[in-house]
Amino acid sequence: MKFFYYDNDSFLNKLNPLSKIIAPLPIFVLLCMINDIWTPLAFIFLTSFIVIVLGRIPLTKFLKISAPVLIFSISILILFLFATRSELTAGSPVLFSIGAFNVYQISLYAGSAIALRIYALLILALPFSLTTEPSNFIRSIIQNLKLPYKFSYGVMVAFRFLPMMETEFNVVRSAHKVMGIADEGGIRSYFEKTKRYSVPLLVNAIRIGERTALSMDGRAFGAFEERTFFQKIEFKRIDWLYMFSFWAVSAIILITLYLTGLMGEIGFYFGSFG
Amino acid sequence: MIDVTSLCFKYERGSKHSLNGIDLKIREGEVILVLGPSGSGKSTLALTFNGLIPHSFPGEMSGMVHVCGMESFKTPVYELTQKVGIVFQDPEAQFVSMNVEDELVFGLENLCYPPEEMEERLVEALSKVDMLDYRYRDVYSLSGGEKQKILLAALMAIRPSVLIFDEPTANLDPVGTLEFFETVKSLKKTDEHTIILIEHKLDDLIHLIDRVVVIGKGGTKLVEGTPLEVFGEHAAMLIQEGIWMPQTALLANEFKENNIKSHNIPLIIKEACDYLKNLEPRPENSKNRSSEAMSSDNSNPDDNSNLALEIRDLSFSYSKSKIIENLSLKVAKGDFLAIVGANGAGKTTLAKHMVNIIHPSQGKVFIEGKDVLDIPTKDLSHKIGYVFQNPEHQFIKNTVEEQLTFGLELNGFSDDEIKSWLDSTLERFRIKPYAKMSPYMLSHGQKRLLSVATMLTLGQDILILDEPTFGQDLKSSTELLTLLNSLNQEGKTIIIITHDMTLVAKHARNVMVMADGKAIFSGSAHELFKNETILQNARLTPPPLLKLSSCLSKYNKNWRGLSTPEEFVNALK
Numbered sequence: 001m002k003f004f005y006y007d008n009d010s011f012l013n014k015l016n017p018l019s020k021i022i023a024p025l026p027i028f029v030l031l032c033m034i035n036d037i038w039t040p041l042a043f044i045f046l047t048s049f050i051v052i053v054l055g056r057i058p059l060t061k062f063l064k065i066s067a068p069v070l071i072f073s074i075s076i077l078i079l080f081l082f083a084t085r086s087e088l089t090a091g092s093p094v095l096f097s098i099g100a101f102n103v104y105q106i107s108l109y110a111g112s113a114i115a116l117r118i119y120a121l122l123i124l125a126l127p128f129s130l131t132t133e134p135s136n137f138i139r140s141i142i143q144n145l146k147l148p149y150k151f152s153y154g155v156m157v158a159f160r161f162l163p164m165m166e167t168e169f170n171v172v173r174s175a176h177k178v179m180g181i182a183d184e185g186g187i188r189s190y191f192e193k194t195k196r197y198s199v200p201l202l203v204n205a206i207r208i209g210e211r212t213a214l215s216m217d218g219r220a221f222g223a224f225e226e227r228t229f230f231q232k233i234e235f236k237r238i239d240w241l242y243m244f245s246f247w248a249v250s251a252i253i254l255i256t257l258y259l260t261g262l263m264g265e266i267g268f269y270f271g272s273f274g
Numbered sequence: 275m276i277d278v279t280s281l282c283f284k285y286e287r288g289s290k291h292s293l294n295g296i297d298l299k300i301r302e303g304e305v306i307l308v309l310g311p312s313g314s315g316k317s318t319l320a321l322t323f324n325g326l327i328p329h330s331f332p333g334e335m336s337g338m339v340h341v342c343g344m345e346s347f348k349t350p351v352y353e354l355t356q357k358v359g360i361v362f363q364d365p366e367a368q369f370v371s372m373n374v375e376d377e378l379v380f381g382l383e384n385l386c387y388p389p390e391e392m393e394e395r396l397v398e399a400l401s402k403v404d405m406l407d408y409r410y411r412d413v414y415s416l417s418g419g420e421k422q423k424i425l426l427a428a429l430m431a432i433r434p435s436v437l438i439f440d441e442p443t444a445n446l447d448p449v450g451t452l453e454f455f456e457t458v459k460s461l462k463k464t465d466e467h468t469i470i471l472i473e474h475k476l477d478d479l480i481h482l483i484d485r486v487v488v489i490g491k492g493g494t495k496l497v498e499g500t501p502l503e504v505f506g507e508h509a510a511m512l513i514q515e516g517i518w519m520p521q522t523a524l525l526a527n528e529f530k531e532n533n534i535k536s537h538n539i540p541l542i543i544k545e546a547c548d549y550l551k552n553l554e555p556r557p558e559n560s561k562n563r564s565s566e567a568m569s570s571d572n573s574n575p576d577d578n579s580n581l582a583l584e585i586r587d588l589s590f591s592y593s594k595s596k597i598i599e600n601l602s603l604k605v606a607k608g609d610f611l612a613i614v615g616a617n618g619a620g621k622t623t624l625a626k627h628m629v630n631i632i633h634p635s636q637g638k639v640f641i642e643g644k645d646v647l648d649i650p651t652k653d654l655s656h657k658i659g660y661v662f663q664n665p666e667h668q669f670i671k672n673t674v675e676e677q678l679t680f681g682l683e684l685n686g687f688s689d690d691e692i693k694s695w696l697d698s699t700l701e702r703f704r705i706k707p708y709a710k711m712s713p714y715m716l717s718h719g720q721k722r723l724l725s726v727a728t729m730l731t732l733g734q735d736i737l738i739l740d741e742p743t744f745g746q747d748l749k750s751s752t753e754l755l756t757l758l759n760s761l762n763q764e765g766k767t768i769i770i771i772t773h774d775m776t777l778v779a780k781h782a783r784n785v786m787v788m789a790d791g792k793a794i795f796s797g798s799a800h801e802l803f804k805n806e807t808i809l810q811n812a813r814l815t816p817p818p819l820l821k822l823s824s825c826l827s828k829y830n831k832n833w834r835g836l837s838t839p840e841e842f843v844n845a846l847k
Contacts (some may be wrong), residue, residue, distance in 0.1 A: 017778075028728045101275055135372045153370070157370060160369070160372070172661065174626065175660075175668045176650065178631060178655060178660040179728070179729075180651055180655030180656070180684075196670055200666050200669060203666060203714060208364075208514040211364055211368060212361060212369075216370055218324055218359065220351070220384040220432070221380075223352035223384050227383045228387060228392075229383055229388075229389075230383060230392045230393075230396075
């Protein structure tokens with residue numbers, strides 16, 4: 001659960017977790033509809049700047065985390081080079097050929113646009129995920145979103161369960177393996193397997209859940225409609241400042257790109273308006 | 275403090291009463307030990323004290339419970355929980371938060387305390403369990419013992435007057451258990467709390483106890499009195515009911531049965547030592563058990579055809595840390611080997627290499643002379659049975675009967691063969707009445723027996739058991755060990771991973787001690803218990819009677835190395 005969080009006292013660390021989620025949301029939606037390569041590229045630079053300067057994340061850590069995303073994006077690009085829709089490639093000049101495959105210029109462009117878009121979208125989440133302590137995030141959801149606390153604590157405890165269930169699953173798997181039951185492929189064995197795993201896992205999950213409930217009730221959980229908080233998380237001035245500055249810079253980037261004609265057509269699919 | 279009158283309780287879906295007419299008075303500042311076989315309603319009783327019964331559990335309740343003058347039936351739960359705090363077993367499941375500080379204030383937040391007061395109580399509670407340095411730690415970086423101490427602190431922040439411990443050490447290793455008991459001791463010293471303990475590891479606790487209450491299978495109170503009264507006068511009945519007793523009490527009982535002069539051996543080791551020091555034990559060579567163990571050792575020379583299992587220079591690392599380092603081991607056919615060591619010493623990892631669930635980074639594992647990597651999974655499962663810590667993990671079928679026979683069916687045995695095998699197994703493991711039931715409906719002890727039986731279906735010659743006596747009452751634990759002994763006598767090789775040094779003393783022929791991934795001792799249990807350096811290095815807690823024996827050996831050398839009641843009796847006969 002903590003693979004991402006980097007503990008320091010940077011500017012981003014001090015922000016309310018919610019502001020780090022809300023700020024990039026509009027850009028998230030916008031990026032899904034913009035098909036050029038410059039817009040995602042601009043936001044990749046902006047986000048990297050935020051993470052490294054405002055979040056004071058060491059460059060090596062940043063690269064390490066974004067590497068798998070980068071590899072994923074590049075494989076999308078390669079896929080696109082060979083498998084672009086035929087109505088798009090019609091009339092586009094051929095860049096080079098490998099055997100019977102022609103690689104068109106438009107494929108390279110479309111592929112880069114999609115790959116950069118994916119990379120930009122994933123990297124937009126980093127200012128939040130790298131600098132937010134999980135319990136702070138939960139605290140801010142409970143306190144700022146005004147959800148009933150009984151409900152949000154339920155969600156939080158469920159969250160705590162996941163790693164426990166993963167461990168359980170691995171134990172059950174080896175427990176079955178030593179009995180000489182091999183996991184085979186195929187639909188029938190899939191159902192059989194699901195049943196075989198889910199019964200012990202469920203039985204245990206229920207038992208753990210009951211114990212957690214006892215432990216919570218034993219400490220007066222749900223005694224009153226309201227509860228107080230030891231650590232108050234508020235929406236402060238710097239949170240608004242961060243969000244508005246982020247949006248202002250984003251607007252400047254978008255307007256500049258639009259006016260210089262670098263922004264392509266708008267739509268979810270490449271060439272859908274063309 | 276707590277006043278219980280003719281209390282009965284039946285869970286909504288329960289077939290019988292969990293508590294049946296309990297009367298109990300607990301005075302302020304007392305330390306009470308509640309004993310009973312598993313399923314006797316000890317935990318149910320505890321839940322009636324903090325009001326979760328009847329307020330959170332549907333069921334039928336009659337009788338009265340008064341806590342600090344409040345009648346539990348008429349008082350809201352949150353008021354009762356402020357008076358009575360319970361630490362349960364399984365530390366992992368009791369946590370709500372991800373870090374210590376959040377966990378400590380959880381209850382206070384629920385009760386709407388202002389932040390300044392929370393700060394004060396948080397610091398106070400943490401210092402009471404001596405964990406102030408842990409305030410900013412993450413929960414998952416804590417050991418089991420530390421987790422229980424934090425949970426205790428979380429309750430103490432609410433400042434309850436009664437603290438109940440419901441098998442708090444059931445999931446802890448010996449080191450964590452001792453650590454937690456130390457904390458309970460320090461609480462007793464402050465005299466601020468009434469303490470109720472539900473626990474079966476009694477030897478290190480017994481001197482704290484003012485009064486013992488025994489609850490029987492039917493949820494009725496069997497006996498009540500001081501520890502000496504209960505364990506001294508009712509020993510036979512407690513053994514009959516399958517209730518754990520301090521080793522010193524078992525020793526006293528054994529003496530009584532063998533007509534050795536000494537009623538009322540004190541329960542505390544030091545006092546027992548004083549009491550027994552004038553007796554004259556005979557020298558070692560007349561004790562048959564240990565010499566028998568020696569000779570069986572020598573009858574298995576390094577002849578490879580005689581080996582059930584061999585490990586050569588095994589190393590295993592997991593994400594850069596070495597879990598097992600250069601470990602070699604030879605297990606002769608028909609051996610009864612115990613693998614012991616602190617949590618994290620690599621015991622389970624080693625056992626998993628034996629059944630090829632983990633592949634070695636370096637070195638080899640041989641089963642009956644064959645490299646384990648060259649044996650197909652199916653054939654391997656014919657040679658070795660591996661009983662996991664939680665028997666439920668290996669329940670695959672809907673009924674006990676199917677669970678026992680599926681392995682045979684898979685391997686094409688005839689119906690007649692399966693039927694006769696099934697009948698004899700159900701008989702031998704005493705689970706015949708439950709043949710058509712779901713394995714999950716069995717009691718804790720029966721589940722364990724079933725999982726052992728499942729592992730023997732294919733005529734496996736080697737049986738590995740991971741913590742087989744964990745969380746079992748005395749009766750089912752004894753039943754299991756008797757069974758393992760008889761399997762061993764039939765020639766099966768038994769390997770158990772355990773923390774229970776009393777078990778090692780009593781049953782293991784050979785012991786391997788692991789510490790930090792290395793085998794630091796290999797030899798007979800008797801030899802091990804004489805070697806104090808090894809015991810200390812591996813952070814093992816010697817069996818209580820061995821402590822008694824080493825205390826007594828100051829007076830007479832012949833007391834040395836005795837670790838079971840039988841050995842004591844043999845030395846004195």
